[in-house]
Amino acid sequence: MNMFSQDADFKMDVLREVGNIGAGNAATALSRLLDKPVDMAVPKVNLLPFERIAEQVGGSEAVIVAIFLRMEGDAPGNMFFLISREQTRHLLQGLLGIDAAADGDYSELELSALCEIGNILAGSYLSALADLTGLYMSPTVPSIAVDMAGAILSYGLLQFGTMGDDALLIDTTFLHGSQESEGHFFLIPDPDSFEKLFRALGVPI
């Protein structure tokens, strides 16, 4: 992308900070929901070939639970909250006292609860981002899928698809207490949104 031909490192740093602030807010929300500490790794910002995006969560065929929503407004993009089935079980157990089946056959109620969790987290991510940038950002109604990572994530790459074979991914990992399970926040701004983000943050283009 031309946007990154100059000051690439600095711009990546800015995006890392964007991820940090957004996901930090979401981690706080999750921690309140669970009433447990939630740790967060430093966001990874990378321009990755499509093939490698799914590798971040265990490979194209790994089964994951994904809550997807589109962010609309001044700087549109795609957002995923991705968790393993194991962590989904912990989440449902911790939040609702529901013992979900380990095989991942979720009931309507469980799916709806997960969707709502995703909604709350994505909402806090986006509101932090909107505060930071002063841009108008509004999330769509979230949608949930339990399926192969490759099939799910390709959905968030369509906007990049017309530009080339790579996508810029802001990936933040959640580490949930002592349980060695992790969740991911993927923010994939549309290619045209970077200019708006950078302008709003006073980064020279």
Place this chain on the structure above:
Amino acid sequence: MTEANLIKIGMADMNVGIGGTLLRTTGLGSCVGLTLHDAERQIAGMAHIMLPSSEIAREGKLNLAKYADTAVPELIDRLARIGADPRRLVAKLAGGAQMFAFAGGSDSMRIGPRNVESTKHALALRSIPVIAEDTGGNYGRTIELDCRSGIVSIRSVQHGVKEI
């Protein structure tokens, strides 16, 4: 079946094989997996198509495998180059799912069905019959093509394995 004969095909990618070769692509969501097979020569090819039309492309050098309208002719040409007869080719399709259900749903949300329609249109232009398909739904698929028999085995999380 040895792993040595397995060729993996990535997203927006294509490849061809002969005889005992297996062609495989994983995690088809809204993307379409297209296979073409010449039974007599036991030559086959597979493409992992991501978008319906190259008209929307804004990239410098076009990745032909990515778009339905460019992937179909390119795959036919590549098969012809290794000895397939384009008039004998038959097609199978898998994928084109709608992974997320949205109320209303903009055009980009319907990308799966549009990929399928566009691929079929491109095949019809070259008079290649679609003899089997497993498309639509709301789930991901991994497909494997046996270049000898032309049989495509399709694996999904919820529905196990089936062959077309």
